[in-house]
Amino acid sequence: MEVEVTSRALSQMRAAAAAAHPREACGILLGEGSRITEARPAANVHPTPHTHFEIDPQALIDAHRAARAGGAAVLGYFHSHPAGPAAPSATDRACAAGDGRVWAILAGKDVTFWRDGEAGFTALSFRPGDG
Numbered sequence: 200m201e202v203e204v205t206s207r208a209l210s211q212m213r214a215a216a217a218a219a220h221p222r223e224a225c226g227i228l229l230g231e232g233s234r235i236t237e238a239r240p241a242a243n244v245h246p247t248p249h250t251h252f253e254i255d256p257q258a259l260i261d262a263h264r265a266a267r268a269g270g271a272a273v274l275g276y277f278h279s280h281p282a283g284p285a286a287p288s289a290t291d292r293a294c295a296a297g298d299g300r301v302w303a304i305l306a307g308k309d310v311t312f313w314r315d316g317e318a319g320f321t322a323l324s325f326r327p328g329d330g
Contacts, residue, residue, distance in 0.1 A: 200321075202301060202312050203234040203328030209310065215240035216279035216305045222248040225278040227262045228301055229271035234328060235301070238277055251290060252278040275301030275315070285309035287320045295320065 208228070215224040215238070226240040241258035245251040254276060262273050280288065285306035287295070295302075295315045301323065302313045312323040 200314065201233065201324045201326060204303075204312075204325050205234075205236050205329050206327060207329075208235045208238040209327075211238040211240065212277050212279075212303060212305055212310065215277075216281075219243065219248075219279065219281075221281045223250070223252040223279050223281060224305070225252040225254050225276065227254065227258060227273055228275040228277055228303060229262065229266075230274050231272055233274075235274055235303075236271060238303070243278075249281070273300075275303070277303035277305065279305040281306075285311040287313060292319060 215226055218224065223243055224240065225243045226238055228235050228238055230236040239262065242255040243252045244255050245253035266272050283306060285304045287304065297315060297317045300315050302315055302320070304311050304313065312325045313320040314323055
């Protein structure tokens with residue numbers, strides 16, 4: 200499967216990762232269908248943010264409420280790996296919900312996309328989509 204990602208969403212993820220470094224950045228991917236139009240940064244409320252992430256629950260509640268009111272859908276989540284590759288870590292795999300959401304993982308200049316399915320993570324291809 201392929202996802203379409205706007206340059207704005209990519210820039211938002213990269214800016215959040217740079218601002219949080221050396222801690223993990225995290226946030227919510229918004230859009231419609233398989234098109235990600237926004238990457239909304241959220242506070243990382245995990246007690247050890249240098250090696251783990253937990254999206255602020257209030258940010259998730261707010262995003263879902265906005266979607267129900269006609270806003271962009273919550274398609275998934277993003278986070279950074281300040282000292283690792285742009286691939287799901289053992290911790291990511293252990294904490295994943297298997298709910299079919301898209302995960303974007305940033306490491307340095309690399310950004311990868313994954314589907315969090317019942318059988319684990321599956322790599323997704325992506326293309327820029329500003330049209």
